[in-house]
Amino acid sequence: MATTVLDAPPNMAALFAKAALTARGRGGDLPDTRLARTGVTVDPANLAGYARVCRFPLGNALPATYPHMLTFPLQMALMSDRAFPLALPGLVHVRNRIDVVRPVAATESLDLEVWAERFATHRSGATVDLCASVSAGGGEVWRSRSTYLARSAKAPAGAPDSDVTVEVGELGSPVATWRIPDDAGRRYAAVSGDVNPIHLSGLTAKAFGFKRAIAHGMWVKARVLAAVGNRLPEAFTVDVGFRKPLFLPSTVTLSTAATGGGWDAAVRNAKSGTEHVVATVRPS
The missing domain is CATH 3.10.129.10 (Hotdog Thioesterase)
Structure with a gap:
Protein backbone atom coordinates (compact mmCIF):
# COMPACT_ATOMS: atom_id res chain seq x y z
CA MET A 1 0.00 0.00 0.00
CA ALA A 2 1.52 3.29 -1.15
CA THR A 3 1.62 6.26 1.25
CA THR A 4 1.64 9.85 0.02
CA VAL A 5 2.85 12.45 2.56
CA LEU A 6 1.31 15.91 2.16
CA ASP A 7 3.03 19.10 3.26
CA ALA A 8 -0.21 20.91 4.19
CA PRO A 9 -3.87 20.10 4.81
CA PRO A 10 -5.98 19.94 1.63
CA ASN A 11 -8.43 22.77 0.96
CA MET A 12 -11.83 21.39 1.95
CA ALA A 13 -13.93 23.76 -0.14
CA ALA A 14 -11.90 22.87 -3.23
CA LEU A 15 -12.31 19.17 -2.46
CA PHE A 16 -16.10 19.45 -2.22
CA ALA A 17 -16.17 21.26 -5.57
CA LYS A 18 -13.91 18.63 -7.15
CA ALA A 19 -16.06 15.81 -5.80
CA ALA A 20 -19.22 17.36 -7.25
CA LEU A 21 -17.65 17.78 -10.68
CA THR A 22 -16.32 14.19 -10.80
CA ALA A 23 -19.28 12.38 -9.20
CA ARG A 24 -20.48 10.62 -12.35
CA GLY A 25 -19.03 7.40 -13.68
CA ARG A 26 -17.29 6.17 -10.56
CA GLY A 27 -16.88 2.49 -9.73
CA GLY A 28 -14.41 -0.29 -9.09
CA ASP A 29 -12.71 -1.22 -5.84
CA LEU A 30 -11.15 0.91 -3.14
CA PRO A 31 -7.83 2.58 -3.96
CA ASP A 32 -4.74 1.03 -2.40
CA THR A 33 -3.55 4.41 -1.14
CA ARG A 34 -2.78 6.08 2.18
CA LEU A 35 -2.40 9.80 2.82
CA ALA A 36 -0.29 11.17 5.65
CA ARG A 37 1.05 14.32 7.27
CA THR A 38 3.89 14.53 9.75
CA GLY A 39 4.85 16.98 12.47
CA VAL A 40 1.36 18.49 12.71
CA THR A 41 0.79 20.95 15.57
CA VAL A 42 -2.49 22.28 16.90
CA ASP A 43 -3.44 25.92 16.38
CA PRO A 44 -4.43 27.20 19.86
CA ALA A 45 -6.95 29.68 18.43
CA ASN A 46 -8.67 26.95 16.41
CA LEU A 47 -8.72 24.63 19.41
CA ALA A 48 -10.29 27.37 21.53
CA GLY A 49 -12.92 28.00 18.85
CA TYR A 50 -13.67 24.30 18.57
CA ALA A 51 -14.02 23.96 22.34
CA ARG A 52 -16.40 26.91 22.41
CA VAL A 53 -18.63 25.58 19.59
CA CYS A 54 -18.73 22.03 21.04
CA ARG A 55 -18.93 23.09 24.73
CA PHE A 56 -15.66 21.47 25.79
CA PRO A 57 -13.66 23.05 28.61
CA LEU A 58 -10.19 24.18 27.61
CA GLY A 59 -7.46 21.99 29.11
CA ASN A 60 -4.06 20.47 28.47
CA ALA A 61 -5.46 17.48 26.56
CA LEU A 62 -7.26 17.56 23.22
CA PRO A 63 -10.98 16.70 23.24
CA ALA A 64 -11.43 13.12 22.01
CA THR A 65 -13.10 14.31 18.80
CA TYR A 66 -10.56 17.01 17.94
CA PRO A 67 -8.04 14.76 16.10
CA HIS A 68 -10.88 13.97 13.67
CA MET A 69 -10.63 17.63 12.65
CA LEU A 70 -6.98 17.08 11.72
CA THR A 71 -7.48 13.82 9.80
CA PHE A 72 -10.78 14.60 8.06
CA PRO A 73 -9.25 16.77 5.30
CA LEU A 74 -7.00 13.85 4.36
CA GLN A 75 -10.02 11.53 4.26
CA MET A 76 -11.81 14.07 2.09
CA ALA A 77 -8.85 14.05 -0.29
CA LEU A 78 -9.15 10.28 -0.60
CA MET A 79 -12.91 10.35 -1.19
CA SER A 80 -12.83 13.20 -3.70
CA ASP A 81 -10.11 11.58 -5.80
CA ARG A 82 -11.35 10.11 -9.10
CA ALA A 83 -9.99 6.68 -8.07
CA PHE A 84 -12.45 6.45 -5.15
CA PRO A 85 -15.38 4.25 -6.29
CA LEU A 86 -18.24 6.12 -4.55
CA ALA A 87 -19.38 9.65 -5.31
CA LEU A 88 -18.82 11.92 -2.31
CA PRO A 89 -22.04 13.96 -2.78
CA GLY A 90 -24.77 11.90 -1.16
CA LEU A 91 -22.53 9.83 1.12
CA VAL A 92 -24.14 9.49 4.56
CA HIS A 93 -22.04 9.24 7.73
CA VAL A 94 -23.74 6.38 9.61
CA ARG A 95 -21.20 5.36 12.27
CA ASN A 96 -18.03 6.67 13.90
CA ARG A 97 -15.79 4.92 16.39
CA ILE A 98 -12.92 6.67 18.17
CA ASP A 99 -10.30 4.97 20.33
CA VAL A 100 -8.38 7.27 22.66
CA VAL A 101 -5.24 5.26 23.45
CA ARG A 102 -4.03 7.94 25.85
CA PRO A 103 -4.67 11.64 26.42
CA VAL A 104 -3.13 13.74 23.66
CA ALA A 105 -1.55 16.98 24.82
CA ALA A 106 -2.47 20.08 22.84
CA THR A 107 1.26 20.87 22.46
CA GLU A 108 2.37 17.52 20.98
CA SER A 109 3.69 17.09 17.45
CA LEU A 110 1.42 14.63 15.65
CA ASP A 111 1.74 12.29 12.68
CA LEU A 112 -1.49 11.56 10.78
CA GLU A 113 -2.37 8.73 8.41
CA VAL A 114 -5.68 7.84 6.70
CA TRP A 115 -6.90 5.10 4.39
CA ALA A 116 -10.11 3.41 3.16
CA GLU A 117 -11.07 -0.21 3.76
CA ARG A 118 -13.98 -2.64 4.14
CA PHE A 119 -16.12 -2.03 1.08
CA ALA A 120 -19.28 -3.76 2.33
CA THR A 121 -22.85 -4.60 1.33
CA HIS A 122 -25.68 -2.75 3.07
CA ARG A 123 -29.42 -3.30 2.70
CA SER A 124 -29.71 0.22 1.27
CA GLY A 125 -26.56 0.15 -0.86
CA ALA A 126 -22.90 -0.11 0.09
CA THR A 127 -20.68 1.19 2.88
CA VAL A 128 -17.01 1.99 3.16
CA ASP A 129 -14.86 2.70 6.21
CA LEU A 130 -12.49 5.67 6.30
CA CYS A 131 -9.83 4.95 8.91
CA ALA A 132 -7.44 7.34 10.64
CA SER A 133 -4.48 6.95 12.97
CA VAL A 134 -2.65 9.62 14.97
CA SER A 135 0.78 8.99 16.46
CA ALA A 136 3.05 10.98 18.76
CA GLY A 137 6.56 10.13 19.92
CA GLY A 138 6.61 7.04 17.72
CA GLY A 139 3.45 5.44 19.15
CA GLU A 140 -0.23 5.50 18.21
CA VAL A 141 -2.29 7.69 20.55
CA TRP A 142 -5.65 7.92 18.74
CA ARG A 143 -7.54 6.10 16.00
CA SER A 144 -10.93 6.29 14.35
CA ARG A 145 -13.20 4.50 11.90
CA SER A 146 -15.92 6.39 10.03
CA THR A 147 -18.49 4.35 8.11
CA TYR A 148 -20.20 6.01 5.14
CA LEU A 149 -23.27 4.73 3.28
CA ALA A 150 -23.79 5.21 -0.45
CA ARG A 151 -27.46 4.55 -1.14
CA SER A 152 -28.21 2.34 -4.16
CA ALA A 153 -24.50 1.65 -4.71
CA LYS A 154 -23.16 -1.89 -5.10
CA ALA A 155 -20.16 -3.35 -3.33
CA PRO A 156 -17.86 -5.73 -5.25
CA ALA A 157 -18.86 -9.38 -5.53
CA GLY A 158 -18.04 -11.30 -2.36
CA ALA A 159 -17.98 -8.17 -0.19
CA PRO A 160 -18.79 -8.66 3.53
CA ASP A 161 -21.99 -7.43 5.15
CA SER A 162 -21.86 -3.94 6.60
CA ASP A 163 -21.82 -3.44 10.38
CA VAL A 164 -23.38 -0.09 11.30
Whole structure:
Protein backbone atom coordinates (compact mmCIF):
# COMPACT_ATOMS: atom_id res chain seq x y z
CA MET A 1 0.00 0.00 0.00
CA ALA A 2 1.52 3.29 -1.15
CA THR A 3 1.62 6.26 1.25
CA THR A 4 1.64 9.85 0.02
CA VAL A 5 2.85 12.45 2.56
CA LEU A 6 1.31 15.91 2.16
CA ASP A 7 3.03 19.10 3.26
CA ALA A 8 -0.21 20.91 4.19
CA PRO A 9 -3.87 20.10 4.81
CA PRO A 10 -5.98 19.94 1.63
CA ASN A 11 -8.43 22.77 0.96
CA MET A 12 -11.83 21.39 1.95
CA ALA A 13 -13.93 23.76 -0.14
CA ALA A 14 -11.90 22.87 -3.23
CA LEU A 15 -12.31 19.17 -2.46
CA PHE A 16 -16.10 19.45 -2.22
CA ALA A 17 -16.17 21.26 -5.57
CA LYS A 18 -13.91 18.63 -7.15
CA ALA A 19 -16.06 15.81 -5.80
CA ALA A 20 -19.22 17.36 -7.25
CA LEU A 21 -17.65 17.78 -10.68
CA THR A 22 -16.32 14.19 -10.80
CA ALA A 23 -19.28 12.38 -9.20
CA ARG A 24 -20.48 10.62 -12.35
CA GLY A 25 -19.03 7.40 -13.68
CA ARG A 26 -17.29 6.17 -10.56
CA GLY A 27 -16.88 2.49 -9.73
CA GLY A 28 -14.41 -0.29 -9.09
CA ASP A 29 -12.71 -1.22 -5.84
CA LEU A 30 -11.15 0.91 -3.14
CA PRO A 31 -7.83 2.58 -3.96
CA ASP A 32 -4.74 1.03 -2.40
CA THR A 33 -3.55 4.41 -1.14
CA ARG A 34 -2.78 6.08 2.18
CA LEU A 35 -2.40 9.80 2.82
CA ALA A 36 -0.29 11.17 5.65
CA ARG A 37 1.05 14.32 7.27
CA THR A 38 3.89 14.53 9.75
CA GLY A 39 4.85 16.98 12.47
CA VAL A 40 1.36 18.49 12.71
CA THR A 41 0.79 20.95 15.57
CA VAL A 42 -2.49 22.28 16.90
CA ASP A 43 -3.44 25.92 16.38
CA PRO A 44 -4.43 27.20 19.86
CA ALA A 45 -6.95 29.68 18.43
CA ASN A 46 -8.67 26.95 16.41
CA LEU A 47 -8.72 24.63 19.41
CA ALA A 48 -10.29 27.37 21.53
CA GLY A 49 -12.92 28.00 18.85
CA TYR A 50 -13.67 24.30 18.57
CA ALA A 51 -14.02 23.96 22.34
CA ARG A 52 -16.40 26.91 22.41
CA VAL A 53 -18.63 25.58 19.59
CA CYS A 54 -18.73 22.03 21.04
CA ARG A 55 -18.93 23.09 24.73
CA PHE A 56 -15.66 21.47 25.79
CA PRO A 57 -13.66 23.05 28.61
CA LEU A 58 -10.19 24.18 27.61
CA GLY A 59 -7.46 21.99 29.11
CA ASN A 60 -4.06 20.47 28.47
CA ALA A 61 -5.46 17.48 26.56
CA LEU A 62 -7.26 17.56 23.22
CA PRO A 63 -10.98 16.70 23.24
CA ALA A 64 -11.43 13.12 22.01
CA THR A 65 -13.10 14.31 18.80
CA TYR A 66 -10.56 17.01 17.94
CA PRO A 67 -8.04 14.76 16.10
CA HIS A 68 -10.88 13.97 13.67
CA MET A 69 -10.63 17.63 12.65
CA LEU A 70 -6.98 17.08 11.72
CA THR A 71 -7.48 13.82 9.80
CA PHE A 72 -10.78 14.60 8.06
CA PRO A 73 -9.25 16.77 5.30
CA LEU A 74 -7.00 13.85 4.36
CA GLN A 75 -10.02 11.53 4.26
CA MET A 76 -11.81 14.07 2.09
CA ALA A 77 -8.85 14.05 -0.29
CA LEU A 78 -9.15 10.28 -0.60
CA MET A 79 -12.91 10.35 -1.19
CA SER A 80 -12.83 13.20 -3.70
CA ASP A 81 -10.11 11.58 -5.80
CA ARG A 82 -11.35 10.11 -9.10
CA ALA A 83 -9.99 6.68 -8.07
CA PHE A 84 -12.45 6.45 -5.15
CA PRO A 85 -15.38 4.25 -6.29
CA LEU A 86 -18.24 6.12 -4.55
CA ALA A 87 -19.38 9.65 -5.31
CA LEU A 88 -18.82 11.92 -2.31
CA PRO A 89 -22.04 13.96 -2.78
CA GLY A 90 -24.77 11.90 -1.16
CA LEU A 91 -22.53 9.83 1.12
CA VAL A 92 -24.14 9.49 4.56
CA HIS A 93 -22.04 9.24 7.73
CA VAL A 94 -23.74 6.38 9.61
CA ARG A 95 -21.20 5.36 12.27
CA ASN A 96 -18.03 6.67 13.90
CA ARG A 97 -15.79 4.92 16.39
CA ILE A 98 -12.92 6.67 18.17
CA ASP A 99 -10.30 4.97 20.33
CA VAL A 100 -8.38 7.27 22.66
CA VAL A 101 -5.24 5.26 23.45
CA ARG A 102 -4.03 7.94 25.85
CA PRO A 103 -4.67 11.64 26.42
CA VAL A 104 -3.13 13.74 23.66
CA ALA A 105 -1.55 16.98 24.82
CA ALA A 106 -2.47 20.08 22.84
CA THR A 107 1.26 20.87 22.46
CA GLU A 108 2.37 17.52 20.98
CA SER A 109 3.69 17.09 17.45
CA LEU A 110 1.42 14.63 15.65
CA ASP A 111 1.74 12.29 12.68
CA LEU A 112 -1.49 11.56 10.78
CA GLU A 113 -2.37 8.73 8.41
CA VAL A 114 -5.68 7.84 6.70
CA TRP A 115 -6.90 5.10 4.39
CA ALA A 116 -10.11 3.41 3.16
CA GLU A 117 -11.07 -0.21 3.76
CA ARG A 118 -13.98 -2.64 4.14
CA PHE A 119 -16.12 -2.03 1.08
CA ALA A 120 -19.28 -3.76 2.33
CA THR A 121 -22.85 -4.60 1.33
CA HIS A 122 -25.68 -2.75 3.07
CA ARG A 123 -29.42 -3.30 2.70
CA SER A 124 -29.71 0.22 1.27
CA GLY A 125 -26.56 0.15 -0.86
CA ALA A 126 -22.90 -0.11 0.09
CA THR A 127 -20.68 1.19 2.88
CA VAL A 128 -17.01 1.99 3.16
CA ASP A 129 -14.86 2.70 6.21
CA LEU A 130 -12.49 5.67 6.30
CA CYS A 131 -9.83 4.95 8.91
CA ALA A 132 -7.44 7.34 10.64
CA SER A 133 -4.48 6.95 12.97
CA VAL A 134 -2.65 9.62 14.97
CA SER A 135 0.78 8.99 16.46
CA ALA A 136 3.05 10.98 18.76
CA GLY A 137 6.56 10.13 19.92
CA GLY A 138 6.61 7.04 17.72
CA GLY A 139 3.45 5.44 19.15
CA GLU A 140 -0.23 5.50 18.21
CA VAL A 141 -2.29 7.69 20.55
CA TRP A 142 -5.65 7.92 18.74
CA ARG A 143 -7.54 6.10 16.00
CA SER A 144 -10.93 6.29 14.35
CA ARG A 145 -13.20 4.50 11.90
CA SER A 146 -15.92 6.39 10.03
CA THR A 147 -18.49 4.35 8.11
CA TYR A 148 -20.20 6.01 5.14
CA LEU A 149 -23.27 4.73 3.28
CA ALA A 150 -23.79 5.21 -0.45
CA ARG A 151 -27.46 4.55 -1.14
CA SER A 152 -28.21 2.34 -4.16
CA ALA A 153 -24.50 1.65 -4.71
CA LYS A 154 -23.16 -1.89 -5.10
CA ALA A 155 -20.16 -3.35 -3.33
CA PRO A 156 -17.86 -5.73 -5.25
CA ALA A 157 -18.86 -9.38 -5.53
CA GLY A 158 -18.04 -11.30 -2.36
CA ALA A 159 -17.98 -8.17 -0.19
CA PRO A 160 -18.79 -8.66 3.53
CA ASP A 161 -21.99 -7.43 5.15
CA SER A 162 -21.86 -3.94 6.60
CA ASP A 163 -21.82 -3.44 10.38
CA VAL A 164 -23.38 -0.09 11.30
CA THR A 165 -25.31 -1.02 14.44
CA VAL A 166 -24.64 0.67 17.78
CA GLU A 167 -26.89 -0.51 20.62
CA VAL A 168 -27.56 1.22 23.93
CA GLY A 169 -29.41 0.03 27.02
CA GLU A 170 -32.21 1.67 29.01
CA LEU A 171 -31.46 5.36 29.46
CA GLY A 172 -34.32 6.76 31.50
CA SER A 173 -35.40 10.40 31.56
CA PRO A 174 -33.43 13.12 29.74
CA VAL A 175 -30.69 14.86 31.70
CA ALA A 176 -30.45 17.91 29.42
CA THR A 177 -32.34 19.79 26.73
CA TRP A 178 -30.44 21.49 23.92
CA ARG A 179 -31.93 24.16 21.67
CA ILE A 180 -29.93 23.91 18.46
CA PRO A 181 -29.97 27.17 16.43
CA ASP A 182 -30.19 27.34 12.66
CA ASP A 183 -26.58 28.55 12.37
CA ALA A 184 -25.09 25.57 14.24
CA GLY A 185 -23.82 24.06 10.99
CA ARG A 186 -22.13 27.27 9.89
CA ARG A 187 -20.52 27.76 13.30
CA TYR A 188 -19.09 24.23 13.29
CA ALA A 189 -17.97 24.57 9.67
CA ALA A 190 -16.03 27.71 10.61
CA VAL A 191 -13.83 25.79 13.05
CA SER A 192 -13.77 22.38 11.35
CA GLY A 193 -13.50 23.32 7.69
CA ASP A 194 -16.32 20.86 6.90
CA VAL A 195 -18.25 23.08 4.49
CA ASN A 196 -20.52 20.38 3.10
CA PRO A 197 -23.50 22.37 1.72
CA ILE A 198 -26.06 20.16 3.51
CA HIS A 199 -24.96 21.71 6.81
CA LEU A 200 -24.75 25.39 5.88
CA SER A 201 -28.24 26.60 5.01
CA GLY A 202 -31.70 25.44 4.06
CA LEU A 203 -31.15 26.62 0.49
CA THR A 204 -27.95 24.65 -0.07
CA ALA A 205 -29.33 21.60 1.77
CA LYS A 206 -32.41 21.48 -0.48
CA ALA A 207 -30.13 21.22 -3.50
CA PHE A 208 -29.05 17.83 -2.10
CA GLY A 209 -32.54 16.60 -1.21
CA PHE A 210 -32.86 17.73 2.42
CA LYS A 211 -35.80 19.84 3.58
CA ARG A 212 -33.57 21.93 5.86
CA ALA A 213 -29.92 22.11 6.82
CA ILE A 214 -28.77 19.30 9.10
CA ALA A 215 -26.30 19.35 11.96
CA HIS A 216 -22.86 17.78 11.52
CA GLY A 217 -22.89 14.33 13.09
CA MET A 218 -19.43 14.83 14.55
CA TRP A 219 -20.57 18.04 16.22
CA VAL A 220 -23.42 16.16 17.91
CA LYS A 221 -20.97 13.46 18.98
CA ALA A 222 -18.67 16.13 20.42
CA ARG A 223 -21.57 17.67 22.35
CA VAL A 224 -22.35 14.28 23.91
CA LEU A 225 -18.74 13.77 24.97
CA ALA A 226 -18.52 17.30 26.35
CA ALA A 227 -21.58 16.58 28.49
CA VAL A 228 -19.91 13.59 30.19
CA GLY A 229 -16.31 14.74 29.78
CA ASN A 230 -15.43 15.07 33.46
CA ARG A 231 -16.41 11.43 34.01
CA LEU A 232 -14.35 9.80 31.25
CA PRO A 233 -11.33 7.52 31.81
CA GLU A 234 -7.97 8.41 30.27
CA ALA A 235 -8.21 5.64 27.67
CA PHE A 236 -11.60 4.82 26.18
CA THR A 237 -13.62 3.96 23.09
CA VAL A 238 -16.62 6.01 21.99
CA ASP A 239 -18.82 4.41 19.33
CA VAL A 240 -21.65 6.40 17.78
CA GLY A 241 -24.47 5.50 15.42
CA PHE A 242 -25.98 8.35 13.42
CA ARG A 243 -29.65 7.37 13.12
CA LYS A 244 -31.75 10.21 11.68
CA PRO A 245 -30.71 13.67 10.47
CA LEU A 246 -30.93 16.45 13.05
CA PHE A 247 -32.59 19.29 11.16
CA LEU A 248 -31.75 22.88 12.06
CA PRO A 249 -33.11 24.50 14.10
CA SER A 250 -34.29 21.83 16.56
CA THR A 251 -34.79 21.15 20.23
CA VAL A 252 -33.30 17.84 21.37
CA THR A 253 -32.77 15.97 24.61
CA LEU A 254 -29.75 14.11 25.95
CA SER A 255 -30.25 10.91 27.94
CA THR A 256 -27.37 9.05 29.62
CA ALA A 257 -26.81 5.99 31.78
CA ALA A 258 -23.67 4.78 33.56
CA THR A 259 -22.64 1.28 32.44
CA GLY A 260 -19.67 -0.59 33.92
CA GLY A 261 -17.23 2.29 34.04
CA GLY A 262 -18.59 3.88 30.87
CA TRP A 263 -21.73 5.47 29.49
CA ASP A 264 -24.61 4.93 27.11
CA ALA A 265 -26.23 8.01 25.62
CA ALA A 266 -28.83 9.12 23.11
CA VAL A 267 -29.80 12.43 21.52
CA ARG A 268 -33.49 12.55 20.59
CA ASN A 269 -35.94 15.07 19.20
CA ALA A 270 -37.68 16.70 22.16
CA LYS A 271 -41.17 16.43 20.60
CA SER A 272 -41.19 13.28 18.50
CA GLY A 273 -38.58 11.22 20.35
CA THR A 274 -36.81 10.46 17.07
CA GLU A 275 -33.29 9.21 17.76
CA HIS A 276 -30.60 11.24 16.07
CA VAL A 277 -27.49 9.79 17.75
CA VAL A 278 -26.84 6.82 20.04
CA ALA A 279 -23.46 6.43 21.72
CA THR A 280 -21.52 4.01 23.88
CA VAL A 281 -18.44 5.03 25.86
CA ARG A 282 -16.31 2.24 27.28
CA PRO A 283 -12.95 2.23 29.12
CA SER A 284 -10.15 0.48 27.24
